[in-house]
Amino acid sequence: MxxxxxxxxxxxxxxxxxxxxxxxxxxxxxxxxxxxxxxxxxxxxxxxxxxxxxxxxxxxPFINCHTHASMTLLRGYADDLPLFEWLTKWIFPVEKTLTPDDIYLGTKLAVIESALSGVSCLNTMYYFMDMEAEAISQAGLRGVVGHVCFSNNKKQDSSLTFNLVKKWHNSNNGLIRVSVDPHSVYTVDPAYLKELHQLRNELNDKYGSQNAPIRWHIHTAETSDELIKMRESFNSSESSEVKRLVCESYDGVFDYLNRLNVLDDQIVAAHCVHLTDKDINLIRDKSVNVVHNPVSNLKLASGVSPLPKLLNHNINVSLGTDGPCSNNSLDMFETIKITALLHKGVNLNPTLLPAVEVVKMATINAAKALGWDSEIGxxxxxxxxxxxxxxxxxxxxxxxxxxxxxxxxxxxxxxxxxxxxxxxxxxxNKVMKTVNVEETISKVVKWVADKFPDRSINS
Ligand SMILES: [Zn+2]
Incomplete structure (x- = not known):
């Protein structure tokens, strides 16, 4: 045009x-x-x-630098719960029942909501990512899609990630990219974290480029007990090397990741709420990209990220909504406003987070985090x-x-x-041109009515 x-x-x-x-x-x-x-x-x-x-x-346009797009289907499904209970008792069990068609439908709703609120690009981590990539492509948005990897799904994860990269990285006129996405330090054991880091390097050599790199996208330091949970999950490992790594003492999650030799400037680290001083120095020294998710952190009562400190260390910080199940929206205007207000309020300092800095986080900083700043941002x-x-x-x-x-x-x-x-x-002129909005909404309403007949108010 x-x-x-x-x-x-x-x-x-x-x-x-x-x-x-x-x-x-x-x-x-x-x-x-x-x-x-x-x-x-x-x-x-x-x-x-x-x-x-x-x-x-x-x-x-705004770039939503950390989300799980298709979780729109679970918006409001389980609220007012602590993160671990929310994940293990509610989210993980229902996720096991989701089908590729469900993921496609949920992502369609996510791209409509995102586009109508000014978002051009989603950095999204979930399952059946072929379907997320398909829905994002069809709507004409940009996306970085990553299959979420867990230790208990090791056998499938690597091949799913490999196939996703092969099929989608830099596809649809360069609008879709792929990342390698370990879920977190407490769900991915240290040996597997190293393996996934190596996989990302190999995939980058083969399919990535300077202007279209393959990132490593992970949840980090979201709650204060991630290293404790990591030990509980992996200290009974049969591997003596894993046992040794798990049982050593660490001065924070990034100290742990650094000792595994997986920290570099290709990492997009979501949350970064509970950080030690050592963690912050490591994030700066290794040029790790941080994604701040204030609404999700507040809703799950995870805490408040030391954002002013990160910015004082010249760390690249971008913004994300997190999944629409822990937010419960994909509205970046809301995330932008809450970012500016939150840090002023908790630090009793109205000069923190000037407006221009927050707009940078939602645009050019996010493009840098995704390695996309030569084209967008x-x-x-x-x-x-x-x-x-x-x-x-x-x-x-x-x-x-x-x-x-x-x-x-x-x-x-x-x-x-x-x-x-x-x-x-x-x-x-406020009209979505690439996806049928009414049809998608009615399909989602029907999906909820069929799946949870006693919970849907629209059934
Ligand atoms: Zn998340």
Whole structure:
């Protein structure tokens, strides 16, 4: 599509966080070929389809850097429980009954919810990831999909991951990528963690590239007792090497991972709530990418990540919603606002997490975390045409003094006007163009009514 967006306020999220008033973005096919003042560009380009963005902000779309997309099906299924009980008594048992068709349906709902709230890309870890990749592809979103690996499923995991990479990495015009995803330190034993790290390196050599790397995506330090749970799970291992590694003492989860030699800049580490000083230094020294999931951490009462400390250490931090079963939404506007508020509140310091920093986390920092920043995360000449257009006409959006503050504190997902991904409108004038919304919603309602007849209020 060759088009020109004019009259808008552009938040470029480039290295200077430049804001262009009366801005203009020129798109040819899937690439941004120019960005600047409309007054300077309007006579340079002719014959392009024009979109008037008066009274609208144009930003890079948000990137949800840690989620489990198809868990939309379990939104509200088990709430107000501690994480371990939530996982072992509720989530793991029901997950065993989910089919590939269920995963496809849940992901379809997730991509609709995401696109309508301004999200272009999901970093998602779950089962039957072929189906998640399929649903994300069909909707035209970007995704990094990873099969979640556990010690008790070792035999299948490696081949599932290998096949996923072979089939999907850098597929669908480069919109889909694959990662290697160990679930956590308490569900994946140390020998298997090392094996999965090695697998990622081998897959990267064969299928990855500098601009499309295969990441290692893992839950880390979400609760304070992960190393205790790790010992309980693996100290009866038949391997003396595993026993030795499990029983040594560690100064935090990252100290443990470092001693296994698996820490590097290809890691996307979700949560990072309970960190020792040593952990924070290791995250910085090894350039690990952290994903902050404040809503999920609050809902499961996991604690509050020491985010200001991480930022002071120049660590790359992005944002995620976590799964829609522990949030219970995929709304990044909400996550952005709660991030800014939470750390001010608990630290009694209103100067922490300025609005522009939080918008960076949801855009360019996330693109860096996924190794995708040469193509997305900012609005710059030569990058992919991914644009989020936000309407400023509703009462809560006026007046406008500072665009970043408006996004973080005032605007809502319902203000999303249009979303372009790779030069294609996915949402235009608030209408989802690539997936049938009503049909998907009614299928989900029917799915719940059939599966849980006594729990569904819609049955
Ligand atoms: Zn998660």
């Amino acid at each position: 060759n088009c020109m967006f004019f009259n808008g306020i552009i938040l470029t999220m480039n290295s200077k966080n430049s804001v262009i008033q009366d801005g203009c973005i020129v798109v040819e096919d899937d690439i941004i070929i120019d960005v600047g003042k409309y007054s300077e560009l309007k006579n340079k380009y002719h014959g392009y389809e024009k979109f008037d963005c008066k009274n609208k902000i144009i930003t890079p 900012s609005i710059e000449k030569g990058k992919k045409a991914d644009l989020l257009i936000i309407d400023l006409s509703r009462p809560h959006a006026v007046p406008l003094y500072n665009e970043f503050s408006q996004i973080v504190y005032a605007l809502k997902s319902s203000d999303v006007d249009s979303l372009m991904i790779n030069g294609r409108f996915i949402v235009e």
